[in-house]
Amino acid sequence: MKISLAPHVTETRTENGESVLLDRRNGRYWQLNASGSEILSLLLRASDIAEVTAELRNRHPKAADRIPGDVQALLTSLRTSRLVQS
Known part of the structure; x- marks a missing residue:
């Protein structure tokens, strides 16, 4: 499942x-902290959530237990707000 920004969404780093x-x-802005931005970047490049989770666990082994929940929570929020599509 490939994730992409919705056509009406612009990202600025x-x-x-x-x-x-x-x-x-609608002119609404959403701000992602550095962790959220890193997750979004990986979601946009990866082929699935498992790949994102594995990459983040490699980068941040001390947070390995929290990573799956954090990735899912951000993805759910982005989808609910219609900022990404799959």
Whole structure:
């Protein structure tokens, strides 16, 4: 399941690793901290959530137990807000 930004969403990365998502349909902005931005970046490149989870566990082994829940929570929020599509 490939994830992509919805056609009406623009992402801007900040200098500190965060992201700002703009929903051009309604002018709403969404800010992702550096962790959320990293997860989104991986979701947009990966072929599935398992690949994202594995990559994050390699990068952040001390947080390995929290990673699956964090990835799923962010993805659910992005989908609910119609910022991404699969």
